[in-house]
Amino acid sequence: MPLSAIDIRDGKPFENRILNEVQEFIADDGMESWTADQILRWSVRKFHPRLTISASFGAPEGMILIDMLHRIDPGTRVFVLDTGRLHPATYDLIDRVRDRYGKQVEVVFPDRQEVESMVREKGMNHFYESLENRKLCCRIRKVEPMRRHLAGFDAYVTGLRRDQNLNRADTKKITIDVASGGLVKLNPLADWTHERVLEYVGTHLVPINRLHREGYPSVGCEPCTRAVGVGDDPRSGRWWWENDDTKECGLHVQEEADGSGI
Numbered sequence: 001m002p003l004s005a006i007d008i009r010d011g012k013p014f015e016n017r018i019l020n021e022v023q024e025f026i027a028d029d030g031m032e033s034w035t036a037d038q039i040l041r042w043s044v045r046k047f048h049p050r051l052t053i054s055a056s057f058g059a060p061e062g063m064i065l066i067d068m069l070h071r072i073d074p075g076t077r078v079f080v081l082d083t084g085r086l087h088p089a090t091y092d093l094i095d096r097v098r099d100r101y102g103k104q105v106e107v108v109f110p111d112r113q114e115v116e117s118m119v120r121e122k123g124m125n126h127f128y129e130s131l132e133n134r135k136l137c138c139r140i141r142k143v144e145p146m147r148r149h150l151a152g153f154d155a156y157v158t159g160l161r162r163d164q165n166l167n168r169a170d171t172k173k174i175t176i177d178v179a180s181g182g183l184v185k186l187n188p189l190a191d192w193t194h195e196r197v198l199e200y201v202g203t204h205l206v207p208i209n210r211l212h213r214e215g216y217p218s219v220g221c222e223p224c225t226r227a228v229g230v231g232d233d234p235r236s237g238r239w240w241w242e243n244d245d246t247k248e249c250g251l252h253v254q255e256e257a258d259g260s261g262i
């Protein structure tokens with residue numbers, strides 16, 4: 001892990017005290033035994049208000065993080081990438097979260113000129129035609145807007161879990177997002193199971209995407225998501241025309257500078 005990545009954030013150096021703490025956690029896996037609540041409380045103490053939740057509003061994990069962080073500090077921040085191709089149900093959920101928590105969800109859009117140029121050259125639904133086209137679309141509509149938005153933060157929280165798919169099996173609870181310029185990336189739910197997620201949602205009446213009840217375990221962009229059958233891999237409804245090993249949008253794949261997982 002290139003820890004020096006933290007130092008490359010020109011003009012936004014962490015206090016040495018925090019930098020040392022983060023480095024120690026990464027070096028000795030010291031945060032792996034912490035609960036999600038412990039990690040979130042530590043994160044708020046160290047980074048708020050330069051801390052944000054990355055939530056897709058298409059999976060219950062992000063909604064759980066919003067609920068947990070809201071209980072710790074109602075002023076905690078959350079953003080969503082509006083690719084322009086989301087389901088209406090996802091937009092409804094963003095408004096439900098605003099109403100339920102009184103929270104201003106920070107909606108991040110892609111660069112208008114890049115989207116216009118892409119669809120002019122390739123067409124509206126070019127992502128079905130090749131992996132290259134799909135990754136281009138994810139890069140323009142998701143990866144680049146996320147990097148741009150995260151430039152204003154020191155740390156962000158995701159709902160990644162190890163058992164979501166093979167690409168996430170090695171997810172650590174704290175890491176450095178080198179591709180985003182050295183931000184601290186926190187994955188407090190990394191060791192949660194799907195059952196535990198459902199239990200939290202039920203116990204705390206967390207608002208979730210209504211499409212989950214219609215066979216969509218994971219809701220991404222409308223043209224790239226479909227319902228799955230009972231017992232099917234929960235991620236099989238995302239980019240279903242591709243092989244399993246390509247099914248990430250690049251947001252959570254550090255080595256892929258231009259790639260596409262929400």
Ligand code: SF4
Pocket residue numbers: 083085127134135137138139141142220221223224249260
């Ligand atoms: S999920 Fe599909 S529509 Fe959304 S950004 Fe990626 S390729 Fe484009």
